[in-house]
Amino acid sequence: MILEVNDLSASYGKIQVLWNVSLQIDSSEIVSLIGANGAGKSTLLKSIIGVVRPRSGSIKFQGSPIKGRRPHSLVGSGISYVPEGRRLFPTMNVKENLRLGAPRSCHDLEQRIERVYSLFPVLKERRKQAAGTLSGGEQQMVAIGRALMSNPKLLLLDELSFGLSPVMFERVLSAIQAIRESRVSILMAEQNSERALEVSERSYVMENGRIEFEGRSSELIGDSRIRAAYLGIAE
Amino acid sequence: MEFIQAIINGLLQGGFFALASIGLSLIYGVQKILNIGHGALMVLAAFITIQFSILITPLLHIDPLLSLPFDFIIMAFLGIVAYFALIYKTENQGFEGPLLATFGLSVFIEYVISSGLIIPLPSGSSVTILPPIDPSYGNGAIAQNQHYSGQAVLLGPYYLQVPQLISFAIAIAVIPLLHIFLSRTYYGNAIRATAQDWEAAEFSGIDIRRARILSFSVGAGLAGLGGGMYAFTNTITANEADVSLLPIVLAIIILGGIGSVLGTLLGGLIVGLIISMSDLVAFEVLTKYSFPSDFGLLLTYLIFLAVMMIKPSGLFGRFGR
Numbered sequence: 001m002i003l004e005v006n007d008l009s010a011s012y013g014k015i016q017v018l019w020n021v022s023l024q025i026d027s028s029e030i031v032s033l034i035g036a037n038g039a040g041k042s043t044l045l046k047s048i049i050g051v052v053r054p055r056s057g058s059i060k061f062q063g064s065p066i067k068g069r070r071p072h073s074l075v076g077s078g079i080s081y082v083p084e085g086r087r088l089f090p091t092m093n094v095k096e097n098l099r100l101g102a103p104r105s106c107h108d109l110e111q112r113i114e115r116v117y118s119l120f121p122v123l124k125e126r127r128k129q130a131a132g133t134l135s136g137g138e139q140q141m142v143a144i145g146r147a148l149m150s151n152p153k154l155l156l157l158d159e160l161s162f163g164l165s166p167v168m169f170e171r172v173l174s175a176i177q178a179i180r181e182s183r184v185s186i187l188m189a190e191q192n193s194e195r196a197l198e199v200s201e202r203s204y205v206m207e208n209g210r211i212e213f214e215g216r217s218s219e220l221i222g223d224s225r226i227r228a229a230y231l232g233i234a235e
Numbered sequence: 236m237e238f239i240q241a242i243i244n245g246l247l248q249g250g251f252f253a254l255a256s257i258g259l260s261l262i263y264g265v266q267k268i269l270n271i272g273h274g275a276l277m278v279l280a281a282f283i284t285i286q287f288s289i290l291i292t293p294l295l296h297i298d299p300l301l302s303l304p305f306d307f308i309i310m311a312f313l314g315i316v317a318y319f320a321l322i323y324k325t326e327n328q329g330f331e332g333p334l335l336a337t338f339g340l341s342v343f344i345e346y347v348i349s350s351g352l353i354i355p356l357p358s359g360s361s362v363t364i365l366p367p368i369d370p371s372y373g374n375g376a377i378a379q380n381q382h383y384s385g386q387a388v389l390l391g392p393y394y395l396q397v398p399q400l401i402s403f404a405i406a407i408a409v410i411p412l413l414h415i416f417l418s419r420t421y422y423g424n425a426i427r428a429t430a431q432d433w434e435a436a437e438f439s440g441i442d443i444r445r446a447r448i449l450s451f452s453v454g455a456g457l458a459g460l461g462g463g464m465y466a467f468t469n470t471i472t473a474n475e476a477d478v479s480l481l482p483i484v485l486a487i488i489i490l491g492g493i494g495s496v497l498g499t500l501l502g503g504l505i506v507g508l509i510i511s512m513s514d515l516v517a518f519e520v521l522t523k524y525s526f527p528s529d530f531g532l533l534l535t536y537l538i539f540l541a542v543m544m545i546k547p548s549g550l551f552g553r554f555g556r
Binding site (some may be wrong): 043049050070071072076080081082083087088089090092096098099100101103104146147150173 | 320421422423424427428431432434435436438439440441442443
């Protein structure tokens with residue numbers, strides 16, 4: 001059990017946005033978090049990475065409680081977060097952006113960078129290019145690559161499809177599956193419910209800050225309620 | 236002839252301006268905190284250098300220039316203390332908190348400079364934690380470093396005033412080094428990343444608290460360097476730098492571009508040249524029409540406004556400003 005979230009509640013100021021959320025993630029699985037805009041998917045990810053302070057509940061990573069720890073120390077412990085909208089450092093080039101994802105003292109820096117390049121070959125061509133000048137898909141690759149530079153065991157992806165063409169999204173999704181092959185667990189919050197259900201093993205469906213459904217993605221995809229609400233398929 | 240001399244004067248004085256501005260530029264560029272205490276830190280360093288030259292130099296025959304590293308270290312340390320005491324809690328909540336905090340720092344330092352830190356006890360006596368650092372107790376008239384002032388070397392037919400030459404040399408050495416630090420080292424890149432997007436920096440695993448402490452203390456230390464050199468060129472009072480230097484420094488860092496270290500260097504040199512050129516013009520041409528002697532300063536601000544209207548991000552503005 002790589003991640004255990006128990007009964008988590010969180011608020012933005014006085015407004016409660018997460019209500020008693022629980023989920024688990026095992027090693028080497030892709031778990032998707034689907035739901036409408038504002039359902040709380042992003043907030044849940046941000047609570048895990050330490051940007052949002054939960055009000056109650058617990059979060060355990062590899063058995064140890066992590067609630068309240070600062071984000072940069074969690075990155076050092078093996079959790080990486082790819083934020084919604086990429087959030088690269090615009091005036092720095094691809095290589096500099098990647099480098100900053102790795103710890104300060106990193107003995108195998110070049111190998112880590114090469115691994116990112118082998119996952120996303122186009123980045124190697126563009127390695128000296130300023131990140132702000134890349135296309136949306138390329139930026140998404142850099143953002144994922146930067147998150148991989150810390151050798152995470154758990155990768156949190158926030159709205160990967162955001163601003164990407166379907167072709168680009170597919171390319172990125174196949175990279176995600178390759179990442180899972182190297183025994184990294186992945187929790188992806190995703191608006192594109194259909195694809196998210198197709199690539200993940202398990203899913204949690206969120207509504208209004210709560211988990212409404214959970215289970216194997218292959219079963220959820222056949223569930224008529226899910227199909228009606230999230231896949232736009234009327235029965 | 237006078238033209239070339241004016242250019243030389245302008246560049247050397249500009250070097251001093253750049254040195255005086257680089258600390259403020261770094262802190263503002265990285266954390267968007269306008270360190271109002273910058274002037275006070277400069278003056279404190281200036282007085283430390285003066286005290287050094289009064290107390291230590293005659294005793295140990297150590298050149299007062301060697302007080303400069305101490306200025307840097309002491310101000311950098313004060314920067315760390317000030318950061319934790321004043322800014323750390325307020326910095327993510329808008330700019331008002333840190334602004335007031337640095338203003339308070341400024342007032343506090345200036346008070347300690349002229350009156351020391353003397354705490355009256357109930358019994359009637361008092362305990363002196365720190366005596367007034369200003370040897371003239373706030374009068375300022377005699378607070379000038381006598382070493383090097385007024386000296387000049389000759390380069391061909393042209394005079395190079397020694398204090399300004401030293402400031403210029405330090406600026407030319409330190410500022411490019413700072414630029415290299417920011418662009419080529421991990422901590423430098425981490426500082427720039429924190430400046431561009433602190434949340435993304437956090438997600439990348441950068442310890443943004445450490446990056447901010449580092450940039451604030453280096454910025455304060457650099458204010459110390461500028462202040463130390465200030466002691467060689469001017470008579471000073473406790474609030475001197477706030478009144479005469481801080482406005483110019485602000486114009487310089489905005490002119491050169493927020494977030495650009497080399498821009499600050501260029502801005503300082505340009506302002507130095509503007510002032511010396513207009514002094515030349517004033518002397519040659521305008522004395523007939525009794526033009527104000529601060530014409531150079533006025534011209535500087537006018538040019539600053541013009542640049543702002545054309546390119547608000549400054550000459551080398553980056554970091555999205």
